[in-house]
Amino acid sequence: MVRHNNQLPENLPQLQNLIKRDPDSYKDEFMQQYHHFQNTLEVFSLTPEKHNKTLDELVMFMAQVAQCYTNELANFPQQLIDLLQKYNTLLDNNMRMQFCRALILLRNKNLLAPTDLLELFFQLLRCQDKNLRTFLQAHIINDIKNINAKHKNAKLNTTLQNFMFTMLKDTNTRAAKMSVDIMIELYKKNVWNDTKTVNVIATGCFSKITKVTVASLKFFLGKDEDEKSDDSDSENEIDTKEVMMSNKFNKKSRKREKNLNKVKKLAAKAYKNKSKAESFNFSALHLIHDPQGMAEKLFHQLESTTKRFEVKLMTLDVISRLIGLHQLFLFNFYSYLQRFMQPHQREVTRILQFAAQASHELVPPDIMEPILKTLANNFITERNSSDVMAIGLNAVREICSRCPLAMNEYLLQDLSEYKNYRDRSVMMASRSLIQLFRNIRPQLLHRKDRGRPTEATEELTELQYGEVAAKDYIRGADVLLTNEKTEVEIDSESGSDDDEWIDIAHSDNEIDEVTESEEDTESEKDISNGSNESAADLDKVLSKVERKKLKATRKLQDKADKVELAKKATMERILTDEDFKRIDLANVKKQVFSTKKGLKRIAEQDPKERSELVKLGDIENIYKKRKHDKQTRIESVRQGQEGREKFGYKDGRMNIHCSKTNREKRKTKNYQMMRHKVQAKVKRSFKDKQIALRNHLIKLKKMK
Template structure:
């Protein structure tokens, strides 16, 4: 019986594999027999490598499975498979090539093969015209590199592979170049290769002649803004409330479909809860890690001008250029006249082009360069001949540009745009008011006096903006609010209030002629009285002007003293104590109060006006497309409107035709309100009539017809 069992082992490789793993020394002879068979099969296979060999397929997987049991005997086994793939990679059968790759991965997982040899081979195999194999190899490369760098980063191996990928990007094979870019992007997103070298290697792909490689590299630098949400996803009507579904499941009939939907909703709710509870991850974006952003922006701009590529690809390139200019404060003056050509309301994707113009604006760009962009926006968008949506988008774009480069706006232009605050359409009116609010906090001197609003404490502390001026603080601004002793602060405030409120005219009383003896004397002295009155008026005006100038100078002096006192107090707090998170929160709240508190009497303005903060690095497309429309009513508002429409409406349903509604009803009417179980015995059911009943009915019908005649 044992002899028969042993005779079947050479043909039953899975059973032999199982026995070898349990007891390798006992089955060494059987293994050597299979190894010899393997070498003979390899020699035969090399004669026709394009054909699929099922025997070799089974032997390769068998050797890979038991390789850890006989390391000396299988020392050259990995190199045999590597040589076979390198010499016949393009002519091998798809199934045979996949089997050899699986065997090498199995050997790599058992640490019988160095990662560099295997990964370089797999990168070369990406040239093969086998989509399934390329996808399989891509997943393995990413997983293998991730496992290598799990405990600590292997700098030597990473550097070798990055250099190899750099050469693969320039490969003539489109598939290999595209796959290498995708692998590097995935490794960066998984925080495995998130260093500057990887980013700069991917940056070279932006100038590739292969369109797919260039587009993938450009999209990598654009990334995706986490704050930006789709309109469908953010719509409250489309969101599923788990409480409503659970309540409906309790009330409604329990079916398998409803139970499945309830489980799905519970999973979605728990997933959303986990997302909200997760701590935010703060990482530098790839665009910050570039070595030469100025050179890259110039090269991309020249490439965009010289080539006639699709409009979508040009938009991607312009987006990357604008982000480079805005994030690194670059100078690329030719970019602004180029993008002005596309600023037309009928232009396709015009809102994105306006977004690029705003992203490319920063404080170091000379105002003369950006001023033509604002004028183009005003002439093409903010005119009466356009629709209200176009005007609102133009005003939003002007606001985003001026938030980053406020010196580009002229006094005449801002005053013209401010007149749209009384426009008949709400979207234009709100966009204009938002622009006015921006300049109230940045440059209120450009606005009309009526548009500046009440002077706030924050406005009193504003410093004049100059081109290239840097304001270096020696203290934490606003830290004076942390001091408990505010007596000096209160006294100076009271002095400033009294000086600003007490604006009375100084009237100098002049004695009139008391002699009114006769009308003749008055007529004679009328000329001299007019001369005296003229002199008195001139003196009064001079005194008024003098008093106003003195009070103005006194207010300015008090203001300077107040600002100086606040700086000293803030510097004292910054030097003498370590500020905590609570202190910074208190400082921020005080800054917000300053923006809504008037400088005179402390009267607060309504908080509907949005407080303008520092602009973000990336311009959101929703900020430019932010058109104020009437928002959708929520459920409670709709219910209230329905109830409001039901007031003074006739009751829907059966109308009682009785003259006296208090009189009794018939039994037939009462039967409608009774339970069916009470009246079911009285309901006349449809019964099959007998022959006699049919005869009687026919007779009655004929008699009725005879009477009618």
């Protein structure tokens, strides 16, 4: 290769380019620069706190050509590491950053092990250089991500995770905080999303360093970045072809069409909710090895901590999520929350949210009952404002939806009396509580509040504490073996008005629902009246009671037959997508229609399908008209005025500086100057017009 005599040794970029093209030909020039580097390094060690531009350029030059002379530069990485370890706090910021860039360049060329570099970088976190710390954190995350890009390097990951675990216990605040931030970022990037990483981060919740504790708690309170989309395919929608055909060939009426649209919407909504991708709001909590132990340690730490109130709230949030998610037992937690359940307490709605999140079916009712009584005494009283009462009722509803046995009959009936309260927010909150218990424990409600029973409520069975309703069949599968249609068929009786409705989807054995209380009351009344009547009337009374008992027996037999059909359909055949669509449509029909002819009720959300996380908006949900308060109305008015022309009289002049007309000038004149003209324009009454016309006609007559 031809030598370029004009390329001087001082021109390092040019020499670097030539060496990368032909390393062997320029080895002498390289050795000359290498000896110069060694000499400069010795001089620099005498005054490490000063910036040395020559050493700065030589270090980067050596790092760029290191892959060309691996034997000669075998000790070069270790020299830089020793230099940074020895003078890490004395070096100039620019010099320290340049040495780190050179080491990263060597690491990218696989001339340096990642563990050696990580250990050095964590030591450099003690330096008072924020830019350097940010730069090192970004490199560590990208380096580990690139290592696991093609396949997981389990051995290296284990070594790095163990190193991170030791750094969490480091006495240096910056090093510990940096290590937990790196692990959290790697978890979010799905690089280290295993159980070991989660449990290492969990140990950070018990750190003595507040910043590490807060970062770890926020990690468990956050959401997954890459949740699956809720988009549902069109093929998952319920096929309503049969429903439309039924409506096409049956008698047309306005109510039939309205009811058909309602059932189609409910069926589509139910199937859409079922087809949504399962999302975990805090899936990291699912990977905890010992959730009970972690909850107990956090609660013990909470009772003895002197940290800020915001940190206490985050700790309460994590404990409540652990209890609700893993169905843990931590009975002292509920009594601890009771102390903060006051309307004047700061962030009281979040305290109520934590109480709801920590509720589950395995909590004994006598533990949760004091929580409900505290809410009723402190919030749901007329001495408080309507907003406080509504929030208290919403909190009771959220707790009872997860722990239904906590509510007793007397308290529920007392809270139900607010359904006719003068304030709309309290009224709606009370009615939502009533609607919840209609679907889970209707027997606790007063008979007038239970609403019209549906086929779905008839199938409800009250579970005792610790009881599990394990079914060996799919609910509603009996529709596959019967001649009933899965759509809703409603027909009117011959000769009746269109306003009367008949559910012809029921079999002949189905009867009107008669509650036990009605049977007992009517039978006692009839028997007491019958004591004063004749024997024939007594026979009629007895026959009436027997007839009711017979109907009830047939009803139970009908229910048993449906269960047997559902078991047979589930066990003896492979269900297809079309079968599941028919079953879903039949279940929606049960929620809409009552057992009584012509009665229907709107289907509500299944309480068993509620999410694990309690939304703060569900507790703070106050039913008010939009723009209710003055400040909101003012903001809405000002928002509507943006981009609008100025309100008032629009001047039609092309040039606003030209003179105005007399009509325009009159608008700005004093009233006393225009008074006589204004009076002339006052409209006369009909009587005045008659008098004026009469005088005018008289005057014309005299003139003739």
